[in-house]
Amino acid sequence: MKKATLVLLLGILLGVILKPTLAFASPPPSSFQSEVAMINKIPFQKVTVGDINIAYKQLGKSNAKSIILITGNGVTMDTWNPLLLEQLISSNCSVTIFDTRGTGNTTAGTKKFPISQFAKDTSGLLDALKISKADFLGWSLDSYIAQELTLENLDKVSNLILYASGCSSKSAIPTDPKIIQIVTNASMSYQQRIEKNIPFLFPAKWFKESRLPKLLTIS
Numbered sequence: 001m002k003k004a005t006l007v008l009l010l011g012i013l014l015g016v017i018l019k020p021t022l023a024f025a026s027p028p029p030s031s032f033q034s035e036v037a038m039i040n041k042i043p044f045q046k047v048t049v050g051d052i053n054i055a056y057k058q059l060g061k062s063n064a065k066s067i068i069l070i071t072g073n074g075v076t077m078d079t080w081n082p083l084l085l086e087q088l089i090s091s092n093c094s095v096t097i098f099d100t101r102g103t104g105n106t107t108a109g110t111k112k113f114p115i116s117q118f119a120k121d122t123s124g125l126l127d128a129l130k131i132s133k134a135d136f137l138g139w140s141l142d143s144y145i146a147q148e149l150t151l152e153n154l155d156k157v158s159n160l161i162l163y164a165s166g167c168s169s170k171s172a173i174p175t176d177p178k179i180i181q182i183v184t185n186a187s188m189s190y191q192q193r194i195e196k197n198i199p200f201l202f203p204a205k206w207f208k209e210s211r212l213p214k215l216l217t218i219s
Helices: 014-021 030-041 082-090 115-128 140-152 177-183 190-201 204-209
Strands: 006-009 022-024 045-049 052-059 065-070 093-098 134-139 157-163 216-218
Touching: 030 082, 045 115, 052 082, 052 115, 065 115, 065 140, 082 093, 115 140, 134 140, 140 157, 177 190
Parallel strands: 006 157, 065 093, 065 134, 134 157
Antiparallel strands: 022 216, 045 052, 052 093
């Protein structure tokens, strides 16, 4: 990738992946509440791309530098932390968030669900919104969508940001089987699966030495 820059984000998006399970030790700051209210008040729009109707929101100035956020598997666009979105907007970015095929308010269509199809959907969304080039942030499984999109449409990608991602090379570290067992355990609630996975994501030693416990508690 000549112009795309691969960046692994660790701390900056912590609030995104833990957002459903975190409770602040004190009431959330008013700035957080105001940003949540602002994002929730913005109605989603829909645009037809191929055989589906994609639900999306565009935040910030339309003439600013574009960044597209691609959510994790089965997660809707409303999961993005409002403070992250606010920071991007204040950095003079035009932020586009959307629900992927078959998720949230986006229809499932008639085609199968390979990563290549999701990449085509995302490329089609850019065309429909008349965005010629953008930065892309892919989260978790959908980081593979961002990678596929870049490989097939390098001219549309300024910077590629991969969060909680991996690659298919021989040097890639496979997922711990214990994590697979937790994620696929249908007898657990979503909340329980998240809590069971936290020790794998954040080892006890790191958690104890970090500032995180001072900022929040796990509920």
